[in-house]
Amino acid sequence: MTETINIAVIGAGPVGLTLALQAARLLPQSRLTVFDARPLDKDVSGDARTLALSLGSVQLLQRLGAWPKSHAQPIREVHVSQAPPTLQFGRGEAAVRITAADQAVPMLGAVLRYGHLVAPLQQAWLALAAEHPERLSSRFGTPVAALKPIEGGVEVDAGISERFDLAVVAEGGVFAEQARKALTHDYQQTAWVGTLTLEGGTPGLAVERFTRHGPLALLPLPPLEGRQQAALVWCVPADDDPVQDLNDAQRLVVLASLLPEIAGTPVAISPLKRFALGLNAERTLVEGRKNGQGPGGGRVVRIGNAAQTLHPVAGQGLNLGLRDAFELVLALRDGGSVQAALRRVEWSRAPDRWAMIAATDFLARSFTWRWPGLPAARGLGLAALQALPWAKSALARQMMFGRR
Structure with missing residues (x-):
């Protein structure tokens, strides 16, 4: 111009x-x-709000000379599954695993504080x-x-x-x-957000867990005093909230029952804040x-x-x-x-x-639908996506760079 x-x-x-x-x-x-x-x-x-950035966003900020590398935790792997698992394959449940190595990129994205x-x-x-x-x-x-x-x-x-x-x-x-x-729609859902301390997890792992109440996500954060940290986004129904009346010890027990083994064991949780969710x-x-x-x-x-x-x-x-x-x-x-x-x-x-x-x-x-067979269909979809490398790669590229 x-x-x-x-x-x-x-x-x-x-x-x-x-x-x-x-x-x-x-x-x-x-x-x-x-x-x-x-x-x-x-x-x-x-x-201290948590931000999840895709690889494309990281590259843009790098070009601007404003990428705070020392404060960011790279995402090396994404694990998507549902709880309780509806399908078992061999020794594991139906899940999609996307790794940076498989996509030939240095990271899938990164997580850092606002x-x-x-x-x-x-x-x-x-x-x-x-x-x-x-x-x-x-x-x-x-x-x-x-x-x-x-x-x-x-x-x-x-x-x-x-x-x-x-x-x-x-x-x-x-x-x-x-x-x-x-365009607006109130999902009548609440997101509880905070920080988890984990033991035995996988560094650089992001977890998306589909539960009967809503999606549960863990985003990896830089370690604190040698202990693995993850940002928690826990989505539940607003009118039948199963989280608000629990104390921290009870929340840790529930989270341990919902998360896949690969995520590790939650051993400490920060105070949680909640936000209404909508489009x-x-x-x-x-x-x-x-x-x-x-x-x-x-x-x-x-x-x-x-x-x-x-x-x-x-x-x-x-x-x-x-x-x-x-x-x-x-x-x-x-x-x-x-x-x-x-x-x-x-x-x-x-x-x-x-x-x-x-x-x-x-x-x-979809988390508000109570259709018979929906969890099984979701499990089949996850299994199919994991079995089709080209489809999984296409999804990964869209998450990293958007639709081109």
Whole structure:
């Protein structure tokens, strides 16, 4: 792109900062302003929320020079099964095992804390903005109150109204706190999240266990004082919650009964927090009529959780948002008008977005079904996938890089 384009990035989380860094480097004619309600002096490095990143996301952050390798735990293997097992094959149960070695990649993805990712991204952005103050600026501690489409642009109200050629909304939030979008569904499920300490497990192993209540996931974390750690995501029905009345010792016993032997034995559990789960998605990334032809030309784009909040069953929400950011910057770089770039990104992102929205929605709803034979059918599906290397490889590639 040769014309100067003035872009507002609203939200300095991982998706917003990734977009800002990439745009600053690939769009040298652009002017970028990052807005965030969080004050700059608020330390984000201690935020302990867990993020699961695919290999494609790791590679993107590596190219931006903002990958905190020392804080990340690579995922070397993924094990998917169900409890109780409905099918036995030889000495083992029906399960899908995907390894980095089999896919000829260094890792399938990685897991790290939110603060360990956002802090280096923010540092990299501030350093770049200091080098180029004439075109890069930050407005931390400045919440955006409103966006108003105007002819050929958008007006951003953050205390004072300013005109931009494009506003990219990357502020996400959790399902329970969001305004409802065009497509929404409350799964009536709760996710309990925290940290487990394990003995006898497999380092670098991610576990997805389909239980009768919902999916149960373990994501490997860096060891702590020589002991294996894993992030826990435990999904259960909201109206018949089997977790909330249990104490820590009881929760460990239940988890030990649900997890496969390969996961190891849970010996300690952190306090758990719970979140309501649902689907909340816009029909299009570009606000306005189809293909961005709305009032003011459709100059507001939503990416990440601002565009789609998904069930965590596949752990792909953040990765989808990072791909949104990546493709948006490439579309702007490839030239033509902003309108043309937005039409391209709308079309290019649609297959990946809708494939992931449909897959997670189907899986989430399936745990509410009580059809006879459904667990056996799920077990057969897992066994079939494990027996077909080409299908397993195709699934692994989609999880690592999205639908291409």
